[in-house]
Amino acid sequence: MAQIFQPQSVLLLKIGAGAVVLGVVALVLIWRESIAQRPPVDAPVEQVPPFSHKHHVGDVGLDCRFCHASVETSAFAGIPPTSTCMTCHSQLFTDQAMLSPLAASLRENRPLRWKRVHRLPDFVYFNHGIHVAKGVGCSTCHGPVERMPLMWRVQSLEMKWCLACHRAPENFVRPRERVFDMGWRPPQDQAAQGKKLLGAYRIDAKRLADCSNCHR
């Protein structure tokens, strides 16, 4: 019996089938990549209630540590308990509808539910306390929060970005007393100042890029 397909058409069919498979795989990969994205950099994250760092930091002038109380002592900077909010809001703006979730939280003894803005993968162990102690300022990673009505990420939080500082910390460290200063800008001679600070902080830059610093 004669062959139904000529060798050329078999080859074409094989290539075609391969292309279809590859295409499907590529499509799935692209699609997964698109849905796996965290909220992109610079996209504000809605919160309930719509907490504004711009108002609390920029206008009122609260210190970061008033709410993020464990930033110097713990790995986690801390999200304030409702009772901290109530330090002021038991008196101020109590009739604002915007704040009703806050009142409800206290009344029903239910926590507020904030959406996470800065998320690191599970295999990364980041510690706020040591960064603050070694002169890495809040705004270096979190950006100008005093101008953010809603929070967004200003940095990618990818490993490349972490390493940029861990390999050359002198470009980023600042004096201890300016760590919580939102207005700090690197001086003209940051590289030289930074080198001096590394000495003062006793930062051994050589071991900062060890895998074991962040992964365990």
Add this chain to the structure above:
Amino acid sequence: MPHAPLDPPFDRRNFLKLMAASLALAGVGACSRRVPEEILPYVYAPPPLTPAQPLYFATAANLCGSAMGLLVQSNMGRPTKIEGNPSHPASLGATDIFAQAAVLEVWDPDRSQAVMRDGQASTWDAFLATLSGIDGKGSGLRILTEAVTSPTLIEQMRALLRRYPAARWHQYQPINPDQAYVGSVLAFGEALETACRFDRSRVVLSLDADFIGHGVRHARDFAAARRGVDGEPDPGRLYVVEATPTLTGAMADHRLAVRPSEVEAVARGIARALGLPVAESHAAALSAQWIAACADDLRQNGRRSLVVAGAAQPPFVHALAHAINHALGGVGSTVSYHAPLFPDATRQTDSLRELAAEMAAGAVETLVILGGNPVYNAPADSGFAEHLAKVAASVHLSLYQDETSARCRWHIPAAHFLESWSDTRAFDGTVSLQQPLMAPLYDGKSAHQLLAALLGENTASDYGVVRDYWRKRHPSLSPNPLPQAGEGDEVSLREVRANADFDAFWNGALRTGVIDGTRLPGRKAVLKTGFLVTPPRTGGEGIELVFAPDPTIWDGRFANNAWLQELPKPLTKLTWDNAALIGPVLAARLGLDNGDVVELGYRGVRLAAPVWIMPGHADGAATITLGYGRRRAGSVGNGAGFNAYLLRRSDEPWGGGGLEIRKTGGRHPLAVTQHHHVMEGRRPVRAITLTRFRLDPAAAVTVPLSPNPLPQAGEGDEVSLREVHANASLYSAAKSEGHAWAMSIDLGACTGCSACTIACQAENNIPVVGKTEVARGREMHWIRVDRYYQGDPDHPRTHFQPVPCMHCEHAPCEVVCPVEATLHDSDGLNLQVYNRCVGTRFCSNNCPYKVRRFNFLQYADTETESLKAQRNPEVTVRMRGVMEKCTYCIQRIAGARIEAEKSGRGIQDGDVVTACQAACPTGAIVFGDLNDPDSRVARAKRSPLNYALLAELNTRPRTTYLAKVGNPNPKLGFEF
């Protein structure tokens, strides 16, 4: 009648179409967007809590006999890791495997979660409503508990017995000290507890007592006495007479394997040699030389010698041990006596037998069982399970719905010791408050609450009951602490002050974990010599059967703990099973091999069990461990092993003669983690006798490594050969600045107890893999304890060697990793970077120590909610396809470094304590910075006993060992 056709009719084509469509849709559905993470702060933050910083609370647990003081780590309210409490006499900072594994038990998803009535879900209130039926005097009321040490619970029980004078309280647990109490009655006329000071003893004789394997304190004291001062080993001498090899036997300088019934003969021989008027037993003639040498040694050391008898020995042997200690003058030096720990439970087996008889007679209307599992573990001849059906109202309070719960009318879920208040006594009587780490997960009740309910206080909390008990006993609150106090306001002022005093006392007791001044006072014991004329024991014909607690699951209470099930038994290295242990001679005689199924026949009962050949086991005896063959343990423990309780009899609870062993021809697969048991001349474990060590301190480590280490090497100039080894490298030495982490393991102190393995498992989120995977060699423990036998299989020397990752300076694993997932950091740690690992397993193949572990399957359970809460948040949970291994507890190093740097000082020696080091009962593991010449580890490595495992490979391991120093009696001498 023909079946009606299915409507609508499905043809194959339509079926496939539908299936394809639903599969495609299911696939799309599975790819949903990741739910954004949320952060939930507190409404009111509890004051001592800093987010993400663990807190430690002192508590205590009575896990198998008496209390051990613990410090429990709480991560945001979740108990995640247990350490020993350094202020507690039974712990001194170390723990055993049971304490380490307790965090898995509290989070066990199989725990009972509801009150049950006749197998149907019910409520606590419904149960309380039925309690009114107890008659005025409580004549049909019986309470069965395990042996109780809690002063509060004892007081509650007494209150209950005052309220219901006709009620009775029975106490029973299957591993009990009955024989020791009866022995002390023989010797002193009253039941007394014996306190042994191994740290003051030079020569110890153990008559079948496994004092090193059970409990932490004795092992710690024993190791302390052997360590000597300034690292100069000065071991005393340990003689052990036993049938079943134990950890104590493995530590012995001289071990005599005899059948259990012959231990008495040896004890008699030694007593006679020391001048005590006891009758001789002919069985001792075989070991006359051994007995003479041992007795001489004991006599020479007089007040500094100690004789201990094991729980399984008959009362006479206990009494004889007391008499020998008296004769040697050890009383007041190495031995003292105090009131019994269980004052109302000195005859537990008899107590259970009486209860069973009453149940059989129909005299018991209400039986309240607080803890324990008597249906499973009562002696077979008591008929407890069968008679339980005759009890009208039976109540069982327990953590699991187990065999006993199934036979009781009511089951009440118990609160775990990490969830409830209580108090408990240590071996010396010291009371600790048992402080919960969290509220009961499943609304469990404590024994205090149940007893309070029986007393009509339905709303009492365990906190209230325990606090009230101590409040009443606090001196400042006793009826007339200040007799001179006069008027009304004075009294109230006094009350305020007294309350403040009590609060200070209470908080102090909670903080330190012990209540000062609660040790049981010493008693003067006057020896009555009348018992010495007892004629020698007869019996023990044929093959003797020995019952022993299981090394990892004890009497069966830990059967559903996967960590303990998978922990290799220290000597057999068996996991997930028990086996009938027999000596090589008996095995050869019966033609048995490991895993052969035999039928055991003992006093008319037959039981099938696999056998395991145990070097060093006494000939003419077989040992089976209790605790296996559970049917209602839970998903982990059900069906593992065989149930030895079916053979146990209340008149001979620890076994007796007349065992029949019949080969059935069947085979039972056993999962073991070590398949080769001799060192084949490679000498991974080095040992030396004290005499030789004093002549040449380096002799243990300079002996030839293997018969022909380097065949071309010259005239046995070992030292220069070693130097050549040490310097051979193609690369210039890496400069080590900062810290150089290293570990030293003292093989002379290691008892093989495996607490390190479980501590590591808890600390590092190590998964369990199950029996089939263990049988494939895929167990995941980061620190294994190798066990080697040396010499004659009938009387071998036993060596243990814990093997974690060696953190080689020239690491063979690193050069073969194609993706640099394993590499060095600047502190010299050999890292494993999970997120880089692609799972080629080249590193494991190239590792000469075989310490790398691969996740062949998804071993870590990422589904079960309660198990997620157990994990250490500081350590990554590894996924399938990733290699892992010991990290030297890098999370603890990082934590110590961060704290040290924040405070501006460097890391001090002792700041970093690895999980294995913290748990080790004998302090065999030392960890620290090699670049600090004064650190403990640097000092250990300067010892002449220091050597590296497989040093000839020039891997330069950071983990090294200290050779073992033995102290044989020259009259019985041996060389390693």
